[in-house]
Amino acid sequence: MNRIYITLIALAFIISCDSAKNVTKTHVASTKIEVLRNAFFIDSLTVKKHLYTLASDEMEGRKSGTPGIEKAAKYIENEFKRIGLSTFDDLETYRQTFNFKPRKGKEEITSANIIGVLEGKSKKDEYVIISAHYDHLGNEGKGDDKIYNGANDDASGVTGVLALAEYFKKVGNERTILFAAFTGEEMGLIGSTHFGKGIDASKFVAGINLEMIGKVPSFGPNTAWLTGFERSDFGKIIQKNLVGTGYQLFPDPYTNFNLFFRSDNASLARLGVPSHTFSTTPIDVDKDYHQVSDEAETLNMTVITQTIQAVAKGTESIINGKDTPTRVLLEDDKKQ
Template structure:
């Protein structure tokens, strides 16, 4: 009803004077501004608690639980208005791995002036599944990585409401926990020269070791991607730092690595206190242990920090993987 009122209000205003070709874009721009989605904690919480619920049974690749998660992501992509990837007839990029049927979930937001240049916004939607015994058997994977998928869905809605110059692929990768299986399969089917950047998001539900309103980036020194983000965040109060855990080799342990090995400047945003997280890969990694405000603020920072890349103003240098 609100959209209808906005439309007819604009129409009545135009009928009071002569309509010219110059006036039409002004009306379209006004209506578009009214529709812009602003990132909010209620939407983030809905995505997080749904994906990390017991109903999803730990989202292990190849199980009924991950099927439920995939259906939720697909419905959100459809609601937002994303299209399918290449010649796929659905949002699923299906393949077989060790006798199991698996699928990445991909939604596309086509760009305008640079639609043949691609940016990937991703997170893995799988986790560890269920234990065979115990009072709590479900590895809910709230921080790892329902928080990242919540970010992908929220960013999809954010950028869809604004439009982009480059084409953005919003991807939920499967089987990351089995060795980056989904992202490796995705990487087999791309022309690296067409891909400008990979924006991967993992474990953003807790305050980072750098303090509140901070995140860190894997492989910071391997391209100027991180410096672009830092520049765009100046004056916001939110700061991005290099990965504080070099001994863990995290740049190669998340889905960004599958694209980075192709030369694409692909990095992972995180706030995870890896060395001091009692819930990592435990059944206690539940949504109630996370800070929804932290997730929301980090998503806002990623949105602002990456906007110049997504809209074609900045192009990161190719990544160094040696």
């Protein structure tokens, strides 16, 4: 009787172990499937569609206050609506419309930031903003090609904003995310400055700005660089989250260009928000920067797609409230 009892116990143990192994295998398999499923949320075909649309001749160079940027604004609005984003604050539409006078010019310009919101769950009163500027230099170039298409600068960044909006809509977010396409960046950070004047900066835990993410960096493939890396621990959080992915983030190697203060992240950083810009472009040797040659065909779709995927993975713990970057340090640079 005892032998039979012991045998039954042993048999039950073996079955239990096999079941546990099967459960573990199933869990691992399902985890891999989930990872693969998430990866497909950001695909190169969607990236190419956004980029080629925003950088097309039809957009006429997207200069603030022109019919061209109006076409781009409508495209971004339609994408926000398709994705299912809500409007910001008390705005009735995705547009934050305002008037301003450019530094060079006497006539007032009417333009708009395009802002969509994805409300958070457990930390909906804490905000993360993902941004890029959708304006460029217009169609007043010299020669046969007069259109400054601004594919890299910054249709690539806006493409990232749209792709990330769709991504986080599907995977979820604990903190509220604002997706912003700013106007007037080329005229002096006009749109982001206007936006900053109307917010409570203490509620914004991070700013993720995308600028010129369409070319292979000087560090090589599967890399990007971050402006103002030393000004908060934002970059270190991203690096931690990217461990094991094969993608690396480096500090801005072009500190003499003062890039931290030359993109829209600066408008929020001046308010204390740990707001930084991701880029891939070797700006010191980029022959297409602010030239009519900045066309979609000159960009690397793989670089753009992988960078957007890396931003999604790298910022995941911030979006979901597990990490909170330290407030940005400006020191004497506040005067700049």
